[in-house]
Amino acid sequence: xxxxxxxxxxxxxxxxxxxxxxxxxxxxxxxxxxxxxxxxxxxxxxxxxxxxxxxxxxxxxxxxxxxxxxxxxxxxxxxxxxxxxxxxxxxxxxxxxxxxxxxxxxxxxxxxxxxxxxxxxxxxxxxxxxxxxxxxxxxxxxxxxxxxxxxxxxxxxxxxxxxxxxxxxxxxxxxxxxxxxxxxxxxxxxxxxxxxxxxxxxxxxxxxxxxxxxxxxxxxxxxxxxxx
Amino acid sequence: xxxxxxxxxxxxxxxxxxxxxxxxxxxxxxxxxxxxxxxxxxxxxxxxxxxxxxxxxxxxxxxxxxxxxxxxxxxxxxxxxxxxxxxxxxxxxxxxxxxxxxxxxxxxxxxxxxxxxxxxxxxxxxxxxxxxxxxxxxxxxxxxxxxxxxxxxxxxxxxxxxxxxxxxxxxxxxxxxxxxxxxxxxxxxxxxxxxxxxxxxxxxxxxxxxxxxxxxxxxxxxxxxxxx
DNA sequence: ACCTGAACACCGTTCAAGT
DNA sequence: ACCTGAACACCGTTCAAGT
Numbered sequence: 001x002x003x004x005x006x007x008x009x010x011x012x013x014x015x016x017x018x019x020x021x022x023x024x025x026x027x028x029x030x031x032x033x034x035x036x037x038x039x040x041x042x043x044x045x046x047x048x049x050x051x052x053x054x055x056x057x058x059x060x061x062x063x064x065x066x067x068x069x070x071x072x073x074x075x076x077x078x079x080x081x082x083x084x085x086x087x088x089x090x091x092x093x094x095x096x097x098x099x100x101x102x103x104x105x106x107x108x109x110x111x112x113x114x115x116x117x118x119x120x121x122x123x124x125x126x127x128x129x130x131x132x133x134x135x136x137x138x139x140x141x142x143x144x145x146x147x148x149x150x151x152x153x154x155x156x157x158x159x160x161x162x163x164x165x166x167x168x169x170x171x172x173x174x175x176x177x178x179x180x181x182x183x184x185x186x187x188x189x190x191x192x193x194x195x196x197x198x199x200x201x202x203x204x205x206x207x208x209x210x211x212x213x214x215x216x217x218x219x220x221x222x223x224x225x226x227x228x
Numbered sequence: 229x230x231x232x233x234x235x236x237x238x239x240x241x242x243x244x245x246x247x248x249x250x251x252x253x254x255x256x257x258x259x260x261x262x263x264x265x266x267x268x269x270x271x272x273x274x275x276x277x278x279x280x281x282x283x284x285x286x287x288x289x290x291x292x293x294x295x296x297x298x299x300x301x302x303x304x305x306x307x308x309x310x311x312x313x314x315x316x317x318x319x320x321x322x323x324x325x326x327x328x329x330x331x332x333x334x335x336x337x338x339x340x341x342x343x344x345x346x347x348x349x350x351x352x353x354x355x356x357x358x359x360x361x362x363x364x365x366x367x368x369x370x371x372x373x374x375x376x377x378x379x380x381x382x383x384x385x386x387x388x389x390x391x392x393x394x395x396x397x398x399x400x401x402x403x404x405x406x407x408x409x410x411x412x413x414x415x416x417x418x419x420x421x422x423x424x425x426x427x428x429x430x431x432x433x434x435x436x437x438x439x440x441x442x443x444x445x446x447x448x449x450x451x452x453x454x455x456x
Numbered sequence: 457a458c459c460t461g462a463a464c465a466c467c468g469t470t471c472a473a474g475t
Numbered sequence: 476a477c478c479t480g481a482a483c484a485c486c487g488t489t490c491a492a493g494t
Contacts, residue, residue, distance in 0.1 A: 127413040130419050140422045148388070148434075148437040160380070162346045187358040195372055210376070216449075220445065221444075223447070224444065
């Protein structure tokens with residue numbers, strides 16, 4: 001016995017929030033946050049929402065659209081800073097804001113690198129950055145170079161080679177691995193031993209390294225701007 | 229009627245090269261080069277080799293091992309340059325060598341960003357780079373920073389945001405898209421129009437941009453070295 | 457002892473039968 | 476007209492039956 005819309009059934013069934021694209025995407029983010037992007041399947045997402053798998057396709061074109069939409073929600077979380085004096089502190093703070101946001105959603109980096117076109121929130125983000133630089137006197141040409149020099153660092157992450165950002169290795173296994181490495185590859189091994197805390201470098205703090213690299217690049221931008 | 233090993237059948241069946249890990253991995257590279265990493269499945273690879281799917285598991289632990297091995301062959305193709313005067317020209321030429329190699333195997337970038345541990349050829353490559361910098365007087369600390377500043381650029385590619393490196397867009401559609409973009413996002417749109425050739429910037433040559441960014445970063449390294 | 461085909465447990469998505 | 480369950484066409488991999 002179906003009822004008119006807007007009149008929820010008073011029976012034992014709990015009030016069902018109607019499915020919507022917004023609810024589908026928000027739940028996708030929550031699911032990926034909790035269990036990783038590998039757990040974000042159409043079937044598992046539907047189970048999470050307690051709906052039929054096929055009902056999802058009413059709000060989402062396909063899996064790609066689902067990932068685009070979930071990622072867009074994450075990028076939309078980045079709060080734009082606007083109260084800093086000068087382009088350099090503003091850009092630096094914005095990028096660290098983006099980094100903090102992506103840290104809350106560790107799966108997002110991996111999704112970003114598979115996307116081929118910008119989502120609305122990403123375009124909004126880029127528009128504010130381009131505007132910031134243009135207002136500071138950067139030429140179009142220089143803004144273009146800036147985007148290529150920065151690359152993924154604009155969104156707060158660097159594409160490091162062969163590391164698992166979600167699961168930092170146990171320092172003790174890292175130290176053992178570094179010593180084994182040194183047997184075959186003495187020079188990279190020496191470095192690994194140093195970085196794994198035994199050599200006095202005090203381990204590798206990726207956040208510190210990110211900021212160091214960011215400042216090196218910001219230095220470069222300032223010089224490019226002066227020479228432009 | 230099986231024959232002794234080494235005595236190929238003289239019948240209609242063509243001489244079968246016996247399956248080996250090497251042959252499996254080399255064929256995987258060829259298949260991915262031709263049809264993309266999406267076409268590199270256990271079943272399709274077996275078909276390419278004209279063997280049973282399950283026979284592959286005799287030479288490869290699983291799919292991850294297959295990807296690791298195929299990628300290792302690619303990285304092993306990078307020829308190390310050793311005849312340049314000074315660390316900066318040597319590093320620059322090595323990185324551009326790596327870029328040329330990855331360009332011959334467009335799928336490799338996408339595989340690299342999913343790997344979590346270094347393959348043998350990658351360690352050999354890194355060992356030569358660490359050695360180059362150490363021999364030039366870089367401290368361990370500075371080499372460590374260098375690796376983080378460089379990131380994926382060490383292997384000749386930058387992680388740009390939202391672009392499809394394999395399929396550069398048609399300039400004409402790009403120009404139309406840029407103009408549509410400018411309606412909603414004026415500042416990023418202005419840049420897109422300029423980059424899509426209409427504004428006089430002459431399009432976007434990713435190879436040129438890569439070298440510009442590389443030189444900016446190499447400048448930064450030289451300054452870090454001077455200050456160290 | 458070794459190889460291999462069928463089968464398992466998943467995917468994303470189509471499609472037509474059902475209400 | 477709308478929803479949805481079964482089914483399709485794929486995966487990577489296990490496992491036991493076969494030679």
